Amino acid sequence: METRTEISSLGEFGLIKRINSGIKTTLPDTIRGIGDDAAVIDTGEEFGLLSTDMLLEGVHFDLTFFPLKHLGYKAISVNVSDIAAMNGIPRQVTVNLALSNRFSLEAIDELYAGMKAACVDFNVDLVGGDTSSSRSGLLISVSVFGKVKKDKITYRNTAKANDLLCVTGDLGGAYLGLQLLEREKQVFLANPDMQPELEGKDYVIQRQLRPEARMDVIYELAEAGVLPTSMIDVSDGLASDLLHLCAQSGVGAVVFEERIPIDEQTYLAASELNIGPITAAMNGGEDYELLFTVSQASYDLIKNNPKISFIGYMTGDKEEIVLHTKGDSWVPITAQGWS
């Protein structure tokens, strides 16, 4: 009998590793293949960047509370985020859709209105795609092409011991926004007359429904004359994405809990839902902030930027990736992708 191995025995990261181990790139202009936020292609004067991300109904979004316009915006934004993570500028996107007859023309218009708004915000052109029918819900898959000057690219595998660890914006909000939306959905299903209780929660809801790729910070870093030594976007949670940086760079890290940026609304939602705010920041995901390292010499150049938090530093011991808690204990940082 043929052996059958469950995918769950590997998990997401193990699966990607396995796929990668069976793939060799051969072309001289393929500079970087699987393993970073975007593939890197030598286009002559500059590097081209190529990345793709899909959103699946029932897995990544629930249409009972996800407005199509926001969904369209998010589909573009999360792709742009991967270009930002390479210190690149996004240029063109293509859009693949699979839909059922459940969708009206007006619904598709809404979806595209959101995508167009994101294209304006991030200054990208929508240049193509593919459309198919679907028997199992809506699927949106976006690919993005970007570019970066060759000496300005930032990879995941180039963090150095003693570099400072930085993160943009704040963390944990997108996850708690999703938990609130799901709670309200359950309340509504139980009693359709109930009005949703989402007042004062606009920020965390927006973090879930309409994340903004941090291109603003990419431009500000360039203006400040700071080139990160490594970078990744926080799509899976701080823990998981920090572990990627560390593993690929062969370094360890110390993170100070008290320095992890968490918004006031995120704290409120966390206490209401009885979820630890640090857990949400560490393992929640979908914040689409940038996690990057800089040399200590860069500190003065960006220390006053309110969008950037210094949350720790990198160490030479790749076995030690630890959180220093507010209670003065040291906790190993561990994480998983979906399983």
Ligand code: ADP
């Ligand atoms: P991100 O969260 O930045 O989008 P992922 O964790 O999805 O990155 O993917 C990590 C790396 O693995 C990327 O380089 C991506 O292109 C690659 N990858 C993911 N899935 C596949 C796949 N099915 N086949 C080949 N490469 C993949």
Ligand code: MG
């Ligand atoms: Mg990424």
